[in-house]
Amino acid sequence: MSLTLQDIAWHQSVGRLIEQLDRPGFWIALVRLLEQYVPFDSWVALLFSDGRPQVFAECPGVDGGPDPLFKDYLRGLYLLDPFYIASHERNSGGLFRLAEVAPECFEQTDYYQRYFRLNVVADEVQLNVPLEGGRTLCLSLGSRRPFTPEEIALLGLIQPWVAGLMRQRLSFEQELMASPPPPAPAWREQLEAAGQKVENALTARELEVGRLMLSGCSSKEIARKLDISAETVKVHRKHIYSKLGIKSQSELFGLFLKAQEA
Incomplete structure (x- = not known):
C-alpha cells in the first residue's frame, strides 16, 4: 500500500x-491544521466538569475581542447546551454531531x-476526551452551514489522532x-428571586424538569430521562x-x- 501526498502532509x-x-x-496550531481538511467558522477548547466550563482557548469575536455571547454561555447558558448535557449523561469519548445530541424540540427553544443560532449559526461537532472525575476535554467546531457527510467522515477518521494530541x-x-472550576450557578434561588415571591420553593425535580424543558426536550424525552410518566x-x-x-x-x-446576571 502506497502513501499519497495528502497522507504524507x-x-x-x-x-x-x-x-x-x-x-x-x-x-491555534491544532485548529489551523483541522481547517486545512474541514472548513468551520468558530471553535473553542474547554473542559466540562461539575462546575462552570473552563476555557483553554477560543476563537476571537467579530471585532477581534472576546465574544459577548460566549460570556453569557459561560455564565450559565451552558446548562442548556446539548453537548454539555450529553457529556454528563454519558461521559464517553469520540466525535459527536449536533444531530446526535440535540433534543427533539431544540430548534424551537x-x-x-437567542444564542445558538446567533453564535454557532447552523451546525456544530465536538471531539470529546473523557477524563477522571467525570470531566470531559472538548474541542467544539461551529459552522454557518451543515457539515457534509464527507466532512464528518473525515473528522471521524482523524479523531483518534486529535484526541491523542488533546490528551x-x-x-x-x-x-x-x-x-478548581468556578462553581455552577445556583440558579434555583436566583430563578425564584427573579420571579415573584413564592412561599413554596421549586423542588429539585421541578428544577430538573425546567432545565430539560429549556434545553428543548419534549415531555416524552423528559419522562424517559427522569424515568417518570409524561x-x-x-x-x-x-x-x-x-x-x-x-x-x-x-x-x-x-x-x-436574569438568574445568570444575578
Whole structure:
C-alpha cells in the first residue's frame, strides 16, 4: 500500500504539532491544521466538569475581542447546551454531531433562537476526551452551514489522532487543570428571586424538569430521562409556572437569563 501526498502532509503536520505540545500556540496550531481538511467558522477548547466550563482557548469575536455571547454561555447558558448535557449523561469519548445530541424540540427553544443560532449559526461537532472525575476535554467546531457527510467522515477518521494530541496537551495545562472550576450557578434561588415571591420553593425535580424543558426536550424525552410518566412531567411544568408566576416557556427562559446576571 502506497502513501499519497495528502497522507504524507498529514503525518508531517501531526509531527509538527507534537513538537508544539508544550508551547502557548498549540490550540491555534491544532485548529489551523483541522481547517486545512474541514472548513468551520468558530471553535473553542474547554473542559466540562461539575462546575462552570473552563476555557483553554477560543476563537476571537467579530471585532477581534472576546465574544459577548460566549460570556453569557459561560455564565450559565451552558446548562442548556446539548453537548454539555450529553457529556454528563454519558461521559464517553469520540466525535459527536449536533444531530446526535440535540433534543427533539431544540430548534424551537429560546436557547437556540437567542444564542445558538446567533453564535454557532447552523451546525456544530465536538471531539470529546473523557477524563477522571467525570470531566470531559472538548474541542467544539461551529459552522454557518451543515457539515457534509464527507466532512464528518473525515473528522471521524482523524479523531483518534486529535484526541491523542488533546490528551497529551493536558500535561502542559497544569495551571488550569489544578485550579478548581468556578462553581455552577445556583440558579434555583436566583430563578425564584427573579420571579415573584413564592412561599413554596421549586423542588429539585421541578428544577430538573425546567432545565430539560429549556434545553428543548419534549415531555416524552423528559419522562424517559427522569424515568417518570409524561403526565407527571406536565404536572411538574404546571407547578413551575404557578410557583414562578409565569405562563410560558419563553417567560421561564427570561427568568433563566436574569438568574445568570444575578
